[in-house]
Amino acid sequence: MSKKTFWFIISLMSIAVIGLSALQWYWVSSAVKLNEEEFDNRVIAALNEVARRLEYDEQVEAFNYLENGYSRSFLENEVRQKIESGQLGKLSFTLKVEHFSTPSIIINRDQLLDLLLDEDACNCPKCQAQRQQHFASLITYFKGLDFTPIVERIKLPNLDKYLHQELQDRGIDIGFKYGVYSNRKRSFVIADGHYVVEDPTTQPTRQGYKNLYTSPYRVSLFPKEGTPPGLLMVYFPNRSSFVWSNVWKLLLASIVFTLIILGTFSWTMHIVFRQKKLSEMKNDFINNMTHEFKTPIATISLAADSILNPKVLQAPDKITRFADIIKQENQRMNEQVERVLQMAKIDRRDLNLKIEEVDMHRVIEQAVENISLQVQQRDGQIRTLLQATQSVIRGDHTHLTNIIHNLLDNANKYSPERPEITVSTRNVKGYLEVKVADRGIGMSKEVRKHIFDKFYRVPTGNVHNVKGFGLGLSYVKAIVDAHHGQIHVKSEPGKGSTFTLRFPQS
Numbered sequence: 272m273s274k275k276t277f278w279f280i281i282s283l284m285s286i287a288v289i290g291l292s293a294l295q296w297y298w299v300s301s302a303v304k305l306n307e308e309e310f311d312n313r314v315i316a317a318l319n320e321v322a323r324r325l326e327y328d329e330q331v332e333a334f335n336y337l338e339n340g341y342s343r344s345f346l347e348n349e350v351r352q353k354i355e356s357g358q359l360g361k362l363s364f365t366l367k368v369e370h371f372s373t374p375s376i377i378i379n380r381d382q383l384l385d386l387l388l389d390e391d392a393c394n395c396p397k398c399q400a401q402r403q404q405h406f407a408s409l410i411t412y413f414k415g416l417d418f419t420p421i422v423e424r425i426k427l428p429n430l431d432k433y434l435h436q437e438l439q440d441r442g443i444d445i446g447f448k449y450g451v452y453s454n455r456k457r458s459f460v461i462a463d464g465h466y467v468v469e470d471p472t473t474q475p476t477r478q479g480y481k482n483l484y485t486s487p488y489r490v491s492l493f494p495k496e497g498t499p500p501g502l503l504m505v506y507f508p509n510r511s512s513f514v515w516s517n518v519w520k521l522l523l524a525s526i527v528f529t530l531i532i533l534g535t536f537s538w539t540m541h542i543v544f545r546q547k548k549l550s551e552m553k554n555d556f557i558n559n560m561t562h563e564f565k566t567p568i569a570t571i572s573l574a575a576d577s578i579l580n581p582k583v584l585q586a587p588d589k590i591t592r593f594a595d596i597i598k599q600e601n602q603r604m605n606e607q608v609e610r611v612l613q614m615a616k617i618d619r620r621d622l623n624l625k626i627e628e629v630d631m632h633r634v635i636e637q638a639v640e641n642i643s644l645q646v647q648q649r650d651g652q653i654r655t656l657l658q659a660t661q662s663v664i665r666g667d668h669t670h671l672t673n674i675i676h677n678l679l680d681n682a683n684k685y686s687p688e689r690p691e692i693t694v695s696t697r698n699v700k701g702y703l704e705v706k707v708a709d710r711g712i713g714m715s716k717e718v719r720k721h722i723f724d725k726f727y728r729v730p731t732g733n734v735h736n737v738k739g740f741g742l743g744l745s746y747v748k749a750i751v752d753a754h755h756g757q758i759h760v761k762s763e764p765g766k767g768s769t770f771t772l773r774f775p776q777s
Contacts, residue, residue, distance in 0.1 A: 288536070295529065299518060302518050302521065303518050310510070311487070314443065314505065314507075317441050319490055321433040321437055321490075322490050324433050328429060329424060420455070421453050421455075421493075422453065422461060434449055447505050448508070450462040451502070451504075452504055454500060459483070483504050489504040567600035571597050574596045575597065624670065624754075629667075630663050632659070635694055649686075649690055650688075651689045655694045656694070658695065658697045664754075670753075671750070671754075674746070685709070686711035686767075690709060692709050694706070694707050695708075701775060701776055705771070710766070710767035711768060713762045713768055714760075719760055723745050724745060754774055759771045
């Protein structure tokens with residue numbers, strides 16, 4: 272799969288995830304908006320019902336006002352006749368009042384006054400006189416209400432009871448603050464179940480009730496009198512949490528599922544890129560292995576052909592020389608194959624260590640002696656600073672020898688000219704520390720992240736004379752881990768690298 276295809280898939284998936292997230296957010300926003308509208312409608316309906324019930328209470332007071340004058344039973348009969356004839360049904364309210372001997376219907380002040388002046392009623396002088404008398408009396412009573420402060424027209428227990436009852440009946444069971452605002456005084460006269468006492472030395476203000484005054488939830492009180500004398504206002508401090516209470520689960524589920532999709536997609540693309548990179552490294556490994564095997568095979572083939580030459584058959588010393596070449600090249604191939612097989616065993620966790628006491632100073636000295644000739648041929652030098660007082664650890668002698676040899680071989684290969692290699696040891700808090708330092712090409716931070724990966728080879732720019740399979744450092748890391756040790760690398764481009772190994776000495 273090409274790189275363009277990878278990026279096309281990533282772009283397509285990113286667009287899909289962004290579109291899905293936007294769609295989910297739209298759904299959540301729409302749900303919140305619907306909840307807000309429903310909440311607002313419920314609150315306004317509750318406030319309207321409270322205002323109407325307060326108005327009904329005042330209508331009851333109007334009937335009580337008639338107890339000492341116009342006959343209650345006569346008025347009740349008049350109302351009942353109008354209802355039965357259908358003349359009053361369309362204009363009446365449906366609130367039953369206990370003040371009548373039988374449940375009846377409350378009418379507003381205009382209907383009550385019209386009833387008293389009804390031409391179809393009894394026209395005898397006595398009835399007409401009583402109607403006119405009580406019409407005038409009610410007019411006086413209603414005009415008195417127009418000049419009565421709104422605070423005196425509302426009973427606090429009723430207001431508090433009506434508000435809580437109407438809001439709870441509509442499913443709004445959260446804390447709220449309420450108040451009655453007087454349009455005449457331009458201030459609140461009732462707030463949260465108590466009367467508001469204004470300071471007589473100051474002008475009436477709305478100080479302390481800013482949230483209540485700016486609340487959108489308000490209705491006019493006694494609006495049928497022309498200009499409403501006051502407003503009933505309600506403020507909900509926890510309105511947002513109540514509106515979101517039915518939506519947050521949906522939002523949380525959307526976020527969780529979106530994160531799962533993003534995580535799965537990211538992990539999948541990480542695996543794909545990793546597999547692609549691993550495939551490229553394996554291809555490089557096969558190419559390197561082919562090259563590494565091709566040279567000794569060609570040498571063995573050439574030496575075998577030379578032995579078969581009649582002139583060589585007559586020279587035993589030449590036969591011996593070519594036989595040694597064949598043996599050396601064969602041993603070289605065996606070492607390379609063994610290295611690959613050892614990594615395969617490590618991958619299968621089938622590595623069997625022959626644990627014994629190993630003197631790391633002797634291991635280091637033998638490895639330095641083996642590689643010193645190659646370093647000297649390049650006019651380089653290798654030094655040892657073996658300062659550890661206790662150099663014996665428990666481990667596998669063969670594998671420990673191999674990892675020291677691999678580190679020295681890398682230090683030599685990645686030094687462009689005149690290698691300068693230093694091997695040092697010391698004892699640190701129950702560990703034997705071994706350092707292999709060089710002044711070679713060094714490594715960048717990005718390269719250091721991958722040097723212990725299988726088949727990874729440190730890039731050397733346009734120079735391709737560094738041989739190997741990319742298994743050396745991954746093998747070193749695996750062997751150190753198998754010995755319960757630690758390995759660290761410190762390197763800077765152009766300044767060389769330092770590999771630090773620590774083995775427990777318990």
